[in-house]
Amino acid sequence: MTQLSPEPSMLDTATLSVGTNGDAPLAPAAEPLSSFVARHLGPAERDAEAMLEALGYASLEDLIEATVPAEIRLQQPLDLPQGLSEAAALEQLKGIAAQNQVWRSYLGLGYANTLTPAVIQRNVLENPGWYTQYTPYQPEIAQGRLEALLNFQTLVTDLTGMDIANASLLDEGTAAAEAMTLAFNARKQKEAKAFWVSAACHPQTIDVVKTRALPLGIEVVVGDHRSFDFGTPVFGVLLQYPATDGAIYDYAAFVAQAHAHHALVTVAADLLSLTLLRAPGEFGADIVVGNTQRFGVPLGYGGPHAAFFATRNSFARKLPGRLVGVSKDTYGNPALRLTLQTREQHIRRDAATSNICTAQVLLAIMASMYAVYHGPEGLRAIAARIHHHTQTLAQALTKAGFELSQEPIFDTLRVTAGDAQAAILARATAHRINLRVLDDETLVVALDETVTDADVQDLITVFIGDSIQNSKFKISPSETLRVGEASPEDLQNSEPSGDSPSPHPLIPSSLRRTTPYLTHPTFNRYHSETEMLRYLYRLQNKDLSLATAMIPLGSCTMKLNATAEMVPITWPEFGQIHPFVTGSQAQGYRQLFTELETWLAEITGFDGVSLQPNAGAQGEYTGLLVIREYHQQRGDTHRHVCLIPQSAHGTNPASAVMAGMKVVAVACDDDGNIDVADLAAKAEKHGDNLAALMVTYPSTHGVFEAGIAEICAIVHAHGGQVYMDGANMNAQVGLCRPADFGADVCHLNLHKTFCIPHGGGGPGVGPIGVKAHLVPYLPGHSLASGVGGSQGIGAVTSAPWGSASILPISWMYIAMMGGAGLQRATEVAILNANYIAQRLTGHYDILYTGQNGRVAHECILDLRPFKKSADIGVEDVAKRLIDYGFHPPTMSWPVAGTLMVEPTESESKAELDRFCDAMIAIRDEIRAIENGESDRDHNLLKHAPHTAADLVSDWNRPYSREQAVFPTPFTRSAKFWPAVNRIDQAYGDRNLICSCVGMDAYSDS
Template structure:
């Protein structure tokens, strides 16, 4: 394949037909790392090489950039960049990428790639099904930036809409599974099952029990992910037939599939009873739609239920993103992985929602965290919950009944053709013994563009779904008839068709009884409900979200358009590779670009979250040491300033965490690093380092830091959360990193979706290429000595990768580089304007920051009783989402404006912060009460504005319209400040009854 198909006259079709490996880009240095040479000033390049798209993506125009540079005392972006980034790591030649494309041309190119994918009817199953996304949900949630540009709801007063949608999701899951509590989604079914194994292990009564039993009837991709996760924890996974298994005290947990992967429905009651006798916890992987007809797992004794909510209106998308679910008993709430939405009250007693039990989260508990999951699948969980709201319990049951009736008709027809089916009950999937007719059947299926599941040489699987029609069943029977006359399916109407579910396995309990699942039957009501919830949430459509380390930049419309194209969205993750030539080309192109941007030799796109990228990278390092006969290397050095996911990931990878101190400037204490490296040199596995640092500076000693670790036999893992300051300016592989994960949902424009989806691919040096994640159902994925699958789908969240493809394609080398430079410029401009009003906690060379800055609010607690939380809530009154709170330093806020925010928006933010400083000064001077003031009462709502009894030491106008621009565009928080402690003391994690509202 050529460097880029845009730079050639060869047609896209011809380019795709070869599908060779991506060409290695850049120059090789003596040590094997690519180094580049100097390019022109980017401000000049912007006029010559940047596209119109790049100029629209970058907020400040040329005049604004010049104004900011003048205020900072620099005559060009290159001069500022030279002052910020250490000279010994600077790239000195532009990225070897093709020039950027304009929107229309990029979309045309991507359409040509997509056209190489073939959308066949999929009957593969394996936990993935075609579905019908209601158009009102597609248009008003999936395609709506008011939903997909939201951030994780850590500021609940401005996130009540998505919190309500997630509470609906939790309620839906608990009702359908028959368990008491559910989280607000996980990444996919495989990782949810792995989380269940880990939770069971942590809860085990017998500390000597280290075996986890998994039914051979589980989906194979789930089994593979569980095995990958178990290995570094020294958990033995035993696989077998549940009918031949007897639990004993060596097992701490079991995993069952219900219905089984081949469609069979088993009665697990007796086995679960036996497992409980031996203190083992039982996890049941299940299908939500089937549970409208089948007895739920909680009713036959399961302790945990996991699965994928994809078939509730979320497109197949070649594997993701989809929202997994995790339900369990309320006694295990504090060990539940992931996020949990709970019901609390605000300071006026109004019912309000928030993320509950946040002390479980990895940023607080670090290596003692229950999980490293900081990325859920919020947007997809919202879609699934709204699918249930849209259809209600009766609608879901009608869909399930119809799918089952069609499956019964197919079974009857297959038996009439002489085929042998399993004698077990089923819901939507049949296991068909085909004898010696496999080749003929598969040829017939291919002629009709159908994909069937090949279970073994004599057995096929057929799974039906919501989109299946009677005509589809007729054509399936014609396929199995192999051109002979097939019997027409009988009794296919919804009326009169009997069910094939035994009475003892049938559901009798009610579900989805809350009014929210009954009150939105018309599209008018559904539309208004969606819009009402959206209006309660702050998104990028509202204003700047200046969250440090989270990079809430523009998610451009042109980038988002392709995700709903059928050629990307309607393909099964295990479709034959010759049907996804477009996807394969896109993957190879994107991998090639990311390799050039980072300097690494190889990229894996499989990790479907940044946390999963961390985990995958550490497993690659672990495997490297083991293959060299140094499996004893398990010590992971982690700076005290690191992301909280870092130590949690290290523990999950079977490593021992050793903290490295930071100096007074926030940098890694190199002397302490030397001491720790010397102390653990025989067992040193890795150093985890974030660059630029979590304190927002480019550490000048980064090369020395990497060299110290390498000289002691360790590998360097770089957390790529701050890559937005590096693209086009420096490359991790060039200055010493061996592995790095990239947050495509940060640097490369995939939207955060209210707390997910995310994509966290990893790049590795050449010596680690062979250890990249594999996938058992897609043998072409991964290295020769791969670590195994870390996600259910071979390429993770494949359907959103076109977003990053579009971003890179449209920005080109010039645009990408300027984006990084303007991100640095914007952050330094904010720091400059605020430095006379607040202490900027850490700065690097020449008193400058990288792409974010930390504002120290700790003195105000001592001087005026004002906390960082008070400042954050008051910022809401000024129309801004608060910055990152109390991380990496408690009592501070971290601001990252990104390159997409204009000078006018930056000035508004700075003026708001200055005004808040004056409000604090009024408290400091005693002019205003320290207990009753604008900050302590913030945020203010409409109810505050219209209250009759206003007895406060400030005016209503000061409260809700503190600056003129707020009058022009006011975002009203839905509730006042929420009582965090109340919600944890009175944990309620499903939709409350109407009595709760009246109380």
């Protein structure tokens, strides 16, 4: 076990109480609690005692004993280091980060250094008003974020030349795999089972595509588009534009040939290059995918970055992920929302074609704001400068006698170095420069927007050596293209600096960009920092985040994302590392990974951990692939049945289908628990073919099922493996461990339990822990050593360690909490949930409870009776909560007509009481309808939420303005105003508008 060094303090001999009032602690801690624990936990000591008294318990330990089944309780504390103070943890992490070496990386492979505008770094990436938001399922309080995502979609559709784009995917490899799946499901020739991939694609993309293809029975054929004759029936093809070695090919003829053979064409494109190059949609692409990382998002050793997926309107309803569209509110005003909700594939369960329910919203917002800030001319100038530097370098290398490929290029050179390669690489090392080695004689150099004249001069020195003293290789700053001084036409019709012709053909007219892009005013007015800052804050003020109020979402764990946890992600030692540098340059990252994996293994009881999956749904899928490979290696290729409780989150069956498994549903009893008898019968019936059970614990209904160990034993007895969904791990840490009571694999939501923020709907991280017998099958990666098991499945994400740059957040959380602090956090999360359930009992029915009438870390409020008594549905209550200043809880899941509430451990008693008071007040408003005191059709709930505009409109409602917008004293002093009234969801589905257009397009006309 890796140990941290606790700083010397009075905490070494004294136990800190939960609160800050200095009272005695609730119960003796197994070890001293760090000062951070009190900052992280919401209830002060005296408040926790009052909450326990309301529940009828003398201590927190008594509550836990009454809630968590004794047979699964840990008998000893977690073997984790003692918690550190914020300052001490940051100091230790700074030492780890210092082991990373920030070199100049010209490796390419779809990743590039970029300049993040400071106004975006400070006011988006480092701003809790943006990074603590939840997925915009409540659009009335998410209009700012939705507008930023609409900008993202517009950026992508304009540059790709496609009709429609989603609001981001996880990474470029995942997006390419999703394109393959779409093409497979849309194929006209059902006998076609092959997907053709250009060898010129990025190798990590090919890896991910192969991984995703295998369980679906898709054959991946890799080859050269210049020689492939479609003799093999294929349903789709994947091309890279520009190619991974920098070549720009004219794919028009190949695309026409593919279409003639009924194959859909996917192009993986560099979005920035499309400011100079012809859009893929213009030469026939059906789908365009790629990565927006170079639009102001740091490298971060591979992630998180926002991928994109664009396609034609004919595939709009098959588009994976989320799509922002324009609708209108109840008064006809334009309003944004997540449109075509069925595209959230987890809703379709085992009929889904994708399990993607996590996007990269925060990073998509950064990329969109980068485009807004620079505008079309600024983006084109950046691309032109990169291209000019590349041509200048190519000219110098050609003069020096190097052979370069003869295809047109944008920012990447393929250089035949021959016998000089070893010397070149040695000089590169001396200059702390990374070059990509393609083979023993060939190097690739990819330039980016951070490159200066001096950098180009250094590259020439690296390749040419002492001969650089010859003045013909000198670069004069006056000869280089400055931003804004030349149009793409000037650039493409002129030679680079120097007295010899270009070593590459200039971009041919057939591949030059001639169509306009980003013409909407949004991309043409916010170019001063003053205007940009105000635009960002206007949007931020339309969104409710954790900086505003509690977000009590069941199954989503919207806890504190402490500032100290967030600080390290913008350190250059973490942010400016290319994902494919040599291991010696990323020793700090490797130490961080090792420590985090060790800690997570101890917390869960597993023997091995993979950090590669970069979303919870990705973790589900990865865990099932590991189980599949385990059966395959044992010769049990027939095991393909996956048992899934009917209450499971919809990503579970979707993931199982993607992993090539057949879903068999298991019934739940009247208490919401798994029907053990039905499980046993299904396991017996499918025993010969049983592959896995997918189970959530505590249950999807928010209770600790006492029979969990028996459930796991039944599956094991029939040769199956148990996959546990870790969405509810916040109720387990320090109290019980999934591996101890029978799980074989479990994914963890680091963006829930371990404090990585939701970012408005992404990023997420979903690592998996596995038992020893599954460790050999953990996912590997062809471009990195030391990743995965000895017989590992293929890569599931583009980068070897997924979203590496945000893992310091979880490291900081665990380091500061320590084992005792993590346990206390779990206990307080259970306390807070039971306190809410207790206060609301008698006003609302609590749908499910466990032993002794207790819930775990969340509870379900049953609103179904009000539909009959007052014609009030769950949406009415949810929207009315907005008037009280709250984000509504999870609606109608896992049971239609209910609200699932999860307060987390970070909310204070005052905030919990404010929420309960609001819910009780809303119950009184419903009762007024039931009693006939309020109109059944025109009442506070039916018209909710109320906006500031309502106050100045003609008021002819049977209730006062004050009742509508200031229902409590708190709202009078700290009002959050929704930007729009209730949104018409159906209108948006009927009138699909998913990019920035003129306001006249939103009108009924």
